[in-house]
Amino acid sequence: MNSNVNSVDSLVTEIQGLSGSSQDVAHLNNILKQSEDVIRSQAATFASCLTLLDPSIHSLGYLYVLEACTAGPVPEAQANEIILHVVRFIDACSVEQIRLASDKFISVCKRLHELVMILNAPMRAVGPLLTAIRKIQPSPEHLTPLHPDFLQVCLLAKCYKSGYSILEDDICEVDQPRDFFLYCYYGGMICIGQKRFAKALELFHNVVTAPMSTLNAIAVEAYKKYILVSLIHLRQFSATFPKYTSSVAQRNLKNLTQPYVELANIYSTGNVSELKEFVQANQEKYENGNNLGLVKQVVSSMYKRNIQRLTQTYLTLSLQDIANTAQINTHKEAEMHVLEMIEDGEIFATINQKDGMVRFLEDPEQYKTCEMIEHIDSSIQRIMKLSKKLTTMDESLSCDPLYLSKVGRERQRFDFDDFDNVPQKFNL
Amino acid sequence: METEDEAGGQITDEIYTNGGEDESPSQQRRPTISGEQLDIEAYAALYTGRTKISRLIFISDKCNNVSMQLEALRMAYDEIKKGENTQLFREVVQKIDGRLGPNFGSDSGWMDSVDRRADQRKEKLENELNAYRTNLIKESIRMGYNDFGDFYYAHGALGDAFKNYVRTRDYCTTSKHIIHMCLNAILVSIEMGQFAHVTSYVSKAEQNKTDLDSITIAKLQCAAGLAHLEAKKYKHAARKFLETAPELGNNYSEVIAAQDVATYGGLCALASFDRAELKAKVIDNINFRNFLELVPEVRELIHDFYSSHYASCLDYLGNLKSNLLLDIHLHDHVEALYTQIRNKALIQYTHPFVSVDLNMMANAFKTTVAGLQKELEALITDNQIQARIDSHNKILYARHADQRKATFQRVLQTGVEFDRDVRAMLLRANLIKYDYNLKASRKI
Numbered sequence: 001m002n003s004n005v006n007s008v009d010s011l012v013t014e015i016q017g018l019s020g021s022s023q024d025v026a027h028l029n030n031i032l033k034q035s036e037d038v039i040r041s042q043a044a045t046f047a048s049c050l051t052l053l054d055p056s057i058h059s060l061g062y063l064y065v066l067e068a069c070t071a072g073p074v075p076e077a078q079a080n081e082i083i084l085h086v087v088r089f090i091d092a093c094s095v096e097q098i099r100l101a102s103d104k105f106i107s108v109c110k111r112l113h114e115l116v117m118i119l120n121a122p123m124r125a126v127g128p129l130l131t132a133i134r135k136i137q138p139s140p141e142h143l144t145p146l147h148p149d150f151l152q153v154c155l156l157a158k159c160y161k162s163g164y165s166i167l168e169d170d171i172c173e174v175d176q177p178r179d180f181f182l183y184c185y186y187g188g189m190i191c192i193g194q195k196r197f198a199k200a201l202e203l204f205h206n207v208v209t210a211p212m213s214t215l216n217a218i219a220v221e222a223y224k225k226y227i228l229v230s231l232i233h234l235r236q237f238s239a240t241f242p243k244y245t246s247s248v249a250q251r252n253l254k255n256l257t258q259p260y261v262e263l264a265n266i267y268s269t270g271n272v273s274e275l276k277e278f279v280q281a282n283q284e285k286y287e288n289g290n291n292l293g294l295v296k297q298v299v300s301s302m303y304k305r306n307i308q309r310l311t312q313t314y315l316t317l318s319l320q321d322i323a324n325t326a327q328i329n330t331h332k333e334a335e336m337h338v339l340e341m342i343e344d345g346e347i348f349a350t351i352n353q354k355d356g357m358v359r360f361l362e363d364p365e366q367y368k369t370c371e372m373i374e375h376i377d378s379s380i381q382r383i384m385k386l387s388k389k390l391t392t393m394d395e396s397l398s399c400d401p402l403y404l405s406k407v408g409r410e411r412q413r414f415d416f417d418d419f420d421n422v423p424q425k426f427n428l
Numbered sequence: 429m430e431t432e433d434e435a436g437g438q439i440t441d442e443i444y445t446n447g448g449e450d451e452s453p454s455q456q457r458r459p460t461i462s463g464e465q466l467d468i469e470a471y472a473a474l475y476t477g478r479t480k481i482s483r484l485i486f487i488s489d490k491c492n493n494v495s496m497q498l499e500a501l502r503m504a505y506d507e508i509k510k511g512e513n514t515q516l517f518r519e520v521v522q523k524i525d526g527r528l529g530p531n532f533g534s535d536s537g538w539m540d541s542v543d544r545r546a547d548q549r550k551e552k553l554e555n556e557l558n559a560y561r562t563n564l565i566k567e568s569i570r571m572g573y574n575d576f577g578d579f580y581y582a583h584g585a586l587g588d589a590f591k592n593y594v595r596t597r598d599y600c601t602t603s604k605h606i607i608h609m610c611l612n613a614i615l616v617s618i619e620m621g622q623f624a625h626v627t628s629y630v631s632k633a634e635q636n637k638t639d640l641d642s643i644t645i646a647k648l649q650c651a652a653g654l655a656h657l658e659a660k661k662y663k664h665a666a667r668k669f670l671e672t673a674p675e676l677g678n679n680y681s682e683v684i685a686a687q688d689v690a691t692y693g694g695l696c697a698l699a700s701f702d703r704a705e706l707k708a709k710v711i712d713n714i715n716f717r718n719f720l721e722l723v724p725e726v727r728e729l730i731h732d733f734y735s736s737h738y739a740s741c742l743d744y745l746g747n748l749k750s751n752l753l754l755d756i757h758l759h760d761h762v763e764a765l766y767t768q769i770r771n772k773a774l775i776q777y778t779h780p781f782v783s784v785d786l787n788m789m790a791n792a793f794k795t796t797v798a799g800l801q802k803e804l805e806a807l808i809t810d811n812q813i814q815a816r817i818d819s820h821n822k823i824l825y826a827r828h829a830d831q832r833k834a835t836f837q838r839v840l841q842t843g844v845e846f847d848r849d850v851r852a853m854l855l856r857a858n859l860i861k862y863d864y865n866l867k868a869s870r871k872i
Contacts (some may be wrong), residue, residue, distance in 0.1 A: 170851055174858045206852055211859050311807040316820040332790065357820050367836040379843045385851050392852060402864065 011035070011123050015061030022096065025060055029100045032064045039068045055089045059097035067104045070111045079115045083124060086112045088130045088324055094136050102136055102393055106145050113149040122156035130151060130162060135163065140169040146181035160193040167199065169193065172389075173316045181218040188225060192294070197233035204229065208253065211246045215252050221289070223253045226295040227260045235305040237264040263298065270309075272302055272327040275312065303328055303337050311347050311360045319356045325330060398401075466751045468499050472507075474678075474685035478581075478619055479756075481507050481516060485806060486756045498527055505532050512546060514539045514586040534548035547585055553579060570599035577612060590616045590625075603636035607644060614651045618683055623655040630655070646676035650684050654757055657692060662765065663700035669693030670709050674718040686711060690719035691748075692758060694726040698733055703776065706734060738773045739794050745769065778804075778813055778824060786822040797822055 006398045018028035032039075049068070055062045066089060070082055085110060102160070104213055108131045116125040129150040147166065154163030167187045175179045184203040191200035196296040204226035204263050230237045241250045243344065245428055254261050259282045266275050279295055286292045304423035310317060323334040338358055341347045365372070468487065472480055476577040484504035490498045501524050507515045534754045557572035572598040580589035600606045602609045610633035617625035630652045634640070640648075653668030670693050676686055709714060711734060718726035725744050732741035747765060752762050776783055777792065788799045804824065807813045814827045 074844055105593075156464065172854055174850070174855065174862060177859055177862065180855070180859065201850070204856060208854070209856070211856055213863075244853075247475065264447065309809060313805045313817055315816040315818040315825055321819060340528055351498065355820070360816075362830075365831070365833070367833065376840070379847075385848060386847060389848060390854070393857070397857075397861075 002344075010054050011039070011061070011065075015053060015058050025097055025100065026062055032061065032101075035196055036068075039064060040071065050085070055414070056092040056195050057170060058248050059093040060100060061088075063093065063098055063104050064109065066314075067108050070108060071381070074115065076118065079119055080151055083112060083115050086115075086125070087128045090132045098135065099138075099392070103138055105132070109146050110149060113153065118155065122153040123159070125153045126162055130166065133166065139173075141172040143171045143174045143176075143179055143183055144227070145176060145179050148179055148186055151183060151186035151190060155189055155193075158193070160190050163187075163190040164196070177210070177212070181210065181216065184210075185222050187216050188222065188229075192225070192229065197229055200229050201226065206248060209242055212246050212248060215248045215256075219249060219277060220253065222257050223249075224257050224260045224291060225294065227257065227264050228291060228298055231264060231267050231298045232294070232301045235301060235308070236268065239264065260291075263295070267298065267305075269304060269378060270302070270306055271339075272299075272306075275299060275302055286374075304341055307334075307337055307341060308347060309351070316357050316359050319351075319358060324357060381400060437567075438731060448618075448794060450580065462550070465794070466496070466754060468503065472477075472503055474687060475681050477682035478511075478513075478584075478594050479682055481511075481513075482619065482776045483756050485520065486500075490754050490759065495745065498524070502528055502532060509535075510536070510544050512582045514542050515584045516632065517658045545676070546579075549579060555862070566599045566601060569681070570596045570601075570605065574608075574612075574848075575601070577616075586616055590620065598630050603639040607636055607639060611644070614648075618651065618654060621669060623658040626651050626655040637832065640677045642673050646673045647680045647683075649673075650676065650680060650689060653689075653692065657696065657757060660761065660764065662696040663762075666693055666696035666700055670713060670716050671695060672715075672719070676714055686719055687722045689753070690723045690759075691726050691752070693722065694723075694730055694771070695758075695765050698730060699765045699772065702822065703734070706730075733769075738777060738792055741773070742770070770803075774807060775802060775813055778815060782826050783823040784815075785818070786824060787792075789824070 008069075014031060015028065018031075038269075050062065050065055052060045053065070066085065070086070074082055090109070090239075093105075107385040109129060109303060112125055112128065116122055130145055133144055133146050133150055136146065150166065151163050154160065167190065171180075171183070184207045186411045188200040188203040188207075191197070191203065198339075204222045207222035208226055210219070212219065227237055239254070263275070263278060263282075266278050276299060279299060283292065286295045303326055308324060310322060310325060319331040319334050319338075322338065323329070325332045326334065330335065335351060337349060338347070342349055342351075348363055350359050350360065350361065351357075446493055446544075466487075467483070471487075472484055475483060479642070484500045484507070485798050488500040488504070491497055501520060505528075506523065508520060517539065518534070522534075524532050526533060553572065553575055557569070557576065560568040560572045573592050577589045577592035577596070580586070580592060590613060593609060596609050597606070601825070602607060610629045613629045614626050614633075617623070617629065627793060630648050633644075649668045649672045653665045653672070656662075656665035656668060669689050672689050672693070674686075676689065678686070694710065694714065697706060700711065710730060720730070722846060725748055729741045729744035729748075732744065749762060749766070753759050774793070777789060784841050786797050786800060790797045793800060795803075801817060801819065804813065804815075804817060808817070814829065815824050816827050817824050
């Protein structure tokens with residue numbers, strides 16, 4: 001058989017002939033790899049054969065040709081057409097076939113992302129990219145290079161909900177640190193949009209504490225948002241880094257985020273007017289960092305923080321006193337804040353409008369209901385699963401030859417006498 | 429003229445002494461007793477040497493009362509004239525600024541003669557020391573350095589004095605010598621305010637246990653107590669002062685008076701001990717009782733505190749405050765100690781009750797309900813009192829922690845945290861693995 005594909009016709013025949021069983025497809029993959037240069041050099045002529053192929057049956061061949069066609073610069077007029085092609089392909093293609101050439105698939109999807117950005121229509125890529133991620137992912141735990149792109153278009157198109165759907169899967173396998181940083185950063189912003197502050201905090205925390213040898217802008221921006229979200233959600237901010245944070249981050253982040261760290265310091269004093277003054281003075285800096293909205297939320301969370309502290313100390317307190325201690329202008333406003341907090345389940349209280357008194361109650365949860373037990377049970381299950389995963393990972397790492405050789409070398413350096421080829425203990 | 433003035437001043441001072449230190453009832457009759465009642469004459473008589481001068485100067489710096497300031501400066505002037513410290517003399521003369529008449533002006537004749545004598549003495553000491561050094565007689569060299577230390581100390585060159593005292597260390601042959609060296613070093617360090625040195629030399633001296641007599645032990649304990657006080661470790665300071673043996677008497681007047689031991693120890697103990705410790709280590713402490721007898725106010729206020737008469741205890745404290753602020757060692761810590769004592773009192777007051785009427789409590793503490801509420805609020809926020817305030821009915825209710833509920837909450841919280849941390853850790857491990865693989869593949 002002629003393994004070198006020269007003409008459009010022979011290529012089409014090969015593709016059509018070898019798209020059946022998995023063996024055939026693997027063979028086809030080899031042929032296509034060899035003739036990649038040819039396809040690419042004559043992309044324009046090969047484009048015509050796309051009409052002869054069915055994206056759902058001949059996915060692999062279709063992918064190669066499509067990739068070649070989209071690789072070059074695309075005039076804006078044609079962009080629309082190409083987007084349509086790609087979108088149709090992503091919808092129809094067969095999962096088994098595209099995984100053979102995942103790098104091609106990813107570059108096609110990245111191309112789609114670029115094109116919608118040029119056309120300024122991020123919405124068009126939201127659905128297709130989600131499908132693409134699901135198709136290319138070996139398991140929901142894998143982070144693909146498409147994740148950050150997808151989250152970015154979600155952000156731009158304000159489709160927070162579909163973005164959040166992908167964040168619900170816990171990522172565990174990471175190939176590219178940069179993808180991971182962007183994934184966490186965009187993901188955190190989407191969570192903020194969805195008001196899932198706890199999850200946002202976790203994602204930003206991952207960026208800040210990720211191992212890195214040089215500081216990157218993503219981490220700096222993430223740290224800014226981390227401070228703000230921490231203030232909004234936890235109503236406090238701890239300025240010390242966990243000890244596993246990389247040393248570059250520990251050394252530099254605070255210097256690069258001065259106005260934010262100071263904001264947190266002022267927040268901790270509980271003085272509303274001072275906080276407002278500081279925000280006013282630094283408004284421009286926050287605006288340039290695109291964080292002014294969050295900063296405003298921080299200011300309003302300050303009232304809630306102050307009110308929440310009162311619940312620790314008081315059993316009853318008049319609205320006027322609440323307004324005074326929490327530095328709220330009028331008792332009407334204070335009543336509104338208290339009401340909001342009761343509705344959100346943040347505090348447990350009743351308002352007596354006749355006397356203008358608020359009575360703070362204890363958390364009525366008794367931990368006796370079926371739902372609570374179910375909740376606890378599911379938590380236990382989740383943690384058991386997690387620790388199983390931890391054990392597996394520990395085992396796989398203890399068998400990793402690279403790791404073993406490194407540990408072995410270090411042992412040798414420490415004690416010569418009882419050195420033995422296989423380390424006996426692993427203190428992870 | 430001058431002598432008459434002086435005598436008059438003394439007489440009024442004597443009267444105040446009797447009034448102020450006589451007994452507590454007289455103080456209670458005049459609760460608004462203020463700083464002007466500090467009897468400088470009696471106060472200064474408790475001390476000797478350099479500390480007397482520094483304390484007097486300190487009082488003149490801190491006190492706003494002109495007559496008292498001048499009184500302190502006058503005594504400092506007289507005291508310095510007895511010594512050889514011309515530097516300090518100049519300072520005091522400048523502070524007096526001619527306000528005490530011609531007899532307390534700058535005495536250049538005296539200064540010149542002192543300086544001249546000092547130069548001669550220094551030369552003599554140098555020659556002697558050189559001779560000893562060439563002969564390599566250890567004991568003589570030690571004496572030589574020691575003399576130098578004494579010389580510098582007398583002339584106010586504390587840094588040099590310290591250096592020379594410490595230098596004797598290499599020539600110490602018996603543990604007595606070492607203890608002597610340490611005591612000298614401690615003395616100078618306290619004057620310089622270098623309390624880190626104090627701690628280290630105290631521990632050095634204490635290593636020679638067998639050769640310490642009871643007076644020296646007491647001295648060392650006082651010095652250690654001062655160092656802890658200065659470092660704001662009030663509990664440790666209290667323990668040291670409380671352990672001080674009554675043999676101390678007037679033997680350490682160049683640093684501290686027995687009255688000070690009672691005041692420092694008593695206040696630090698009140699601020700940092702719990703009830704049981706207070707009873708065991710202060711009230712039942714026979715040794716310390718001897719000290720407390722010297723300052724009846726402190727004794728009374730400790731007993732009041734223990735028997736829960738907080739109002740009178742706080743009264744005593746209030747009366748003592750202005751005088752304590754004039755104390756060279758305690759002035760920085762008065763506020764902190766007072767706040768701690770007050771908080772302790774508040775906590776103890778509420779402790780045995782399920783509910784407390786704030787009006788009654790405010791009476792007991794001589795304050796307003798609103799003020800009390802603020803204080804309680806701070807303590808509750810700090811988790812020092814487990815209670816909540818019913819501000820409508822002005823009642824404080826003790827809060828009984830629901831163990832079961834708290835456990836559930838904590839368990840769930842811990843679960844969430846564990847979950848989050850482990851996942852983050854797995855991710856980081858993965859990133860490191862990636863990084864490592866990358867490096868390894870590059871090497872190949």
